[in-house]
Amino acid sequence: MQIKVVIIDDEQHCVDILVSMLARHFPDVEVAEGCNSVMAGKKAIDRHHPGLIFLDVEMPHDNGFELLRQYDRPEFDVVFTTAFENYALKAIKFSALDYLLKPFSLEELAVAVEKYRQKRFQDHASMQENLQVFLQNVKNFPQGPRKIALPTLNGLLFVAVSDIVRCESQANYTKIFFQDKTSKTVSRSLKEFEFLLEDLDFFRVHHSHLINLHHLHSYIQGEGGFAMMKDGTSVEISRRRKAEFLKKASQL
Amino acid sequence: MGGLRSRFWLIVFTGLSLGAEGQRGADQVPYSIRRLPADTQKVNLLLKEASSRLFRPSPGPLQTTDSLLHEAILLAQQLNDSRGLGMAFDLMGVEQRDQSEYRLAIEYHRKALSIANGIRDSALIASVLNNMGVAYRRLDENQQAFSCHLLALQIAEKTGDRREITIATNSIGNIQLSLGQYQKAIEEFDQSLAMETEQHNSNGIALNLANLGLAYEGVGEVDRAIDNFNRSLAINEQNRNLRGIAICYNSLGEAYQRKGNDALALTFFNKAIMANRNASDRIDICQNYLSRGNLLLTTGRFSEGIASLDSSLRIATRIGAKSLALSARSALGAAWEQRGNYRKALDYIEGTIPLKDSLFNEASALHLAEMQALYNLDNKDNQIKLLREQNRLRRMQSRRNWFLALVAFLVSLCGVIVGFFYMRHREVLSHRRALELELRSLRSQMNPHFIFNSLNSIHKYIWSNQTEEASEYLTKFSRLMRIILENTQHSQVLLSRELQSLYLYLELESLRCSNKFSYSIHVDPSINQDDVMIPPLIIQPFVENAIWHGLVHLEGMGRLLVDITLSGKMFVCTVSDNGIGRKKAMEIRQRKGPVHQSMGMKVTQERIKLTSELTRNRETNIEIIDMQDPEGAALGTQVTVRLPAEFLF
Known part of the structure; x- marks a missing residue:
């Protein structure tokens, strides 16, 4: 099944590189159009109804997110392309959307395309929700995203950050504990969650523990001590993290 | 050594306020001393010689004693020998007292006292005070005398000077005796007698026995008094102490008179006068004349009695012995009154008034003085306590000051150390930062x-x-x-x-x-x-x-x-x-x-x-x-x- 794509990037050479990479190595991908602005991009999408768009985040007039805002119920999936690892990228990761850091290798492109191939058989609703959560997160960004997309075995799970009590490392997976005492194991490393949540008053108290400081009940003295969470669980704190933990916790 | 011996002599001398005894070759030529080099030992020898002359039962020419003492004073002044000088002045006082120059004696004692105080020589102070007390007593200024003896007693007790304690006790007894406080006087004399006996000082024993006799007589135990006088007399005769003998005669005379044995009394008075006729201190003979005059008057031998009383009054007036003068005047006044010569009687009686006043003041003041002395002593004790306390406080304060100084030092040391480490810390930090x-x-x-x-x-x-x-x-x-x-x-x-x-x-x-x-x-x-x-x-x-x-x-x-x-x-x-x-x-x-x-x-x-x-x-x-x-x-x-x-x- 052919994959119809639209490429939107303000720099023509970036469009050209992607076109030639796709043409040379992905026979099932058809580039319907390459555009240099959000406006041209919207027109191309409406004209071609692509299954996937490659969307540059940073563009001079409107950024890539503006294009997405114009669609309530998008029928396409997005792979962001960006040259910068900034807040936008963090928001993208937060929503478990795909992205390519320019310059990207053929291998990286192949991974992105393969991901889409897997996803496109899933229902559109999940994809739409995913985009909406992303847009919401981007809008809220100064205060931080409200929801985070958790990639589970069955797809994405969108949860409010404030519902997460803590995260526990389980090898390359992470077990997330929620306020309602349920939990979920997610195929993302705790380090990634730390990266995503550290700005939202989460704190890595231990090699295998990341806690939401808003759910901290009390602290019990010890070598490192223990953090008593509001759900009644206790989390060990590393000796080396104690000082910073107490500082962060008291600042709240 | 010389100093010590001279002290001994001085002590012996002061112990015998009423009598003296030459204990060694009294006629030694002072030349043996004069040729000695001018040092403190010479001063001491001069003083020793002088005191031995003063104690002779029948004192020799006073000029010798006088010159000895003057030389001692000059030499002591040259040598800056304060102790020698003090003792010399003390002896000068005694010499004056023996010539009935009580005021002058007191002046010398005063000088001696101020020197003794200056060098804080407790033994000398006690001795001077006792001598001064005796001089005051002769003047019937009992208040002053009492103060002196009490103070001497106090000091002597502190230094444990038995000799001076004995003298002071005896003197205080004498004062009480003259004030009619016989019972108290007996206590004092008994105490003094016991101490003298302990020290085997026969002169002292004789003196206290005589004093005790007077006190017993005061309380009416005349026989016991006579017994005491006789015992005293025996010792005095053995010691050839003319003054002591004379005093005993007089006392016996008065005792017998009291017993009604006027003839025997008169004999004793006459014996006393005979014994005292060459004495330089006239107070005893004054007493003898008084006693004999009174006896003669009571036995109707008027003119003889008047003559005797006149002699007594003359001497008493000259030497300033107030109570004797008062007694003489009173007796004379009464005699002339009896004879109808009121004018003469009035003269004598009028003359008694200032004496009476003076004596009354003495008597009433004495009680006050006693209180005063006790108060002073108490005060002094308190002051000593206070000083001790202050000393203790000062010591504590200085200890506390030390402690504070130490603390301050440690604190500043800590400060310096902390500062040093702080500077080093900053240095390290800046170094670290540079790195x-x-x-x-x-x-x-x-x-x-x-x-x-x-x-x-x-x-x-x-x-x-x-x-x-x-x-x-x-x-x-x-x-x-x-x-x-x-x-x-x-x-x-x-x-x-x-x-x-x-x-x-x-x-x-x-x-x-x-x-x-x-x-x-x-x-x-x-x-x-x-x-x-x-x-x-x-x-x-x-x-x-x-x-x-x-x-x-x-x-x-x-x-x-x-x-x-x-x-x-x-x-x-x-x-x-x-x-x-x-x-x-x-x-x-x-x-x-x-x-x-x-x-x-x-x-x-x-x-x-x-x-x-x-x-x-x-x-x-x-x-x-x-x-x-x-x-x-x-x-x-x-x-x-x-x-x-x-x-x-």
Whole structure:
């Protein structure tokens, strides 16, 4: 099944590189159009109804997110392309959307395309929700995203950050504990969650523990001590993290 | 020794306020003393001689004593011998008293007292006070006398001077006797007598027996009084103490008169007068005349009685003995009144008024004085206590001051130490900061080196038309650059991040060298790569060095091994290659000229040095081993880097 794509990037050479990479190595991908602005991009999408768009985040007039805002119920999936690892990228990761850091290798492109191939058989609703959560997160960004997309075995799970009590490392997976005492194991490393949540008053108290400081009940003295969470669980704190933990916790 | 002996003499002398005795050759020529050198011993000898003359039962020519004392005074003044001077003045006082010059005597004693006080000689003070008391008593100024003796007693008791205690006790008894407080007087005399007996001082014993007799007579025990007088008389006769004998005669006379034996009484009075006729101190004879006059008057021998009383009054007036004068005047007044010569009677009676007043004042004042003396003593005790307390307080205060000084010293010492450490701490901090800045600048210095090497590689691919390879290389290079840019923001990065960059780097170099070498990175499985932290880009330069100076020149397949372990808290990384070895590499480099320089290595060595300084870790080092086969051919190079590791958790 052919994959119809639209490429939107303000720099023509970036469009050209992607076109030639796709043409040379992905026979099932058809580039319907390459555009240099959000406006041209919207027109191309409406004209071609692509299954996937490659969307540059940073563009001079409107950024890539503006294009997405114009669609309530998008029928396409997005792979962001960006040259910068900034807040936008963090928001993208937060929503478990795909992205390519320019310059990207053929291998990286192949991974992105393969991901889409897997996803496109899933229902559109999940994809739409995913985009909406992303847009919401981007809008809220100064205060931080409200929801985070958790990639589970069955797809994405969108949860409010404030519902997460803590995260526990389980090898390359992470077990997330929620306020309602349920939990979920997610195929993302705790380090990634730390990266995503550290700005939202989460704190890595231990090699295998990341806690939401808003759910901290009390602290019990010890070598490192223990953090008593509001759900009644206790989390060990590393000796080396104690000082910073107490500082962060008291600042709240 | 001389001083001690003269003291002894002085004591003996003062003990005998009513009598004296020559205990040694009284007629020794003073010449033996005069020829002595002028020193304190001479002063003492002069004083000894003078006192011995003063104590003779029948005193010799007074001029001799006088000149002896004057010489002693002059000499003592020359020698600044205060003690000698004090004693000399004391003796001068006694000499004056023996001539009934009581006022003058008191003046001399006063002088002696002020000197004795000046040198704080307690023994001398007590002796002077006792002598002064005796002089006052002769003047019937009992208040002053009492004060003197009480004070002398007090001082003597403190110094344990038995002699002066005895004298003072006797004197106080005498004062009480003259005030009619017989019972008290008896107590004092008994005490004094016991002490004299203890000291085997026969003169003292005789004196106290006589005194006791008077007191017994006062309480009406006339027979007991007579018994005492007789005992005293016996001792005095044995001692040839004329004055003592005379006193006993007079006392016996009065006692017998009281018993109605007027004839015997008269005999004793006459005997007393006979004994006293040559005495220089006229008070005793004055008493004798008075007693005899009264007796004669009562027995109707009027003119004889009047004559006797007149003699008494004349002497009493001259020597200032008030009570004797009063008694004489009263008796004369009564006698003339009886005779009807009222004018004469009035004259005498009028003359008694000032005497009475004076004596009454003495008597009433004495009680006050007694109180005063006691109060003074109490006061003095209190003052002593107060002084002691003050002393104690001062000692405590000075101890406290010491303590405070010590505390202040320790505090300031602590301050200095703290200040020193604070300064050092600041110095260390600023040093540390300088080192950190230097390290940071070294971290950023790393980048250009890398960039140019990689850009050269890409350049090569482009020129050889290897588009895909160029792209692959470029994207990897781009990823590596991202990581390096990120990592070099921090002084420490996670080992996992660092290894990520190392893998990328090795991939790139392997591509560049067309897979001329194989590589492997072995991390001890016990190491948690997301916990251990090391400075960024610390391994890469050694790897780079191994590739570009060891492996690229090698014929055949190169092998690069990076081995990472933890030794305690030390991060140990060994980079080994099977390259050409440093020696050969050096030769090649020299051939190429000095242009090519291992910038990364130099900078890294500098960084490791700085890290070692910053962490004060002596184990931090770089060890390079040139591996050789048994024949000495190079087998490669092994570089071991030891760094203090940090841990995130």
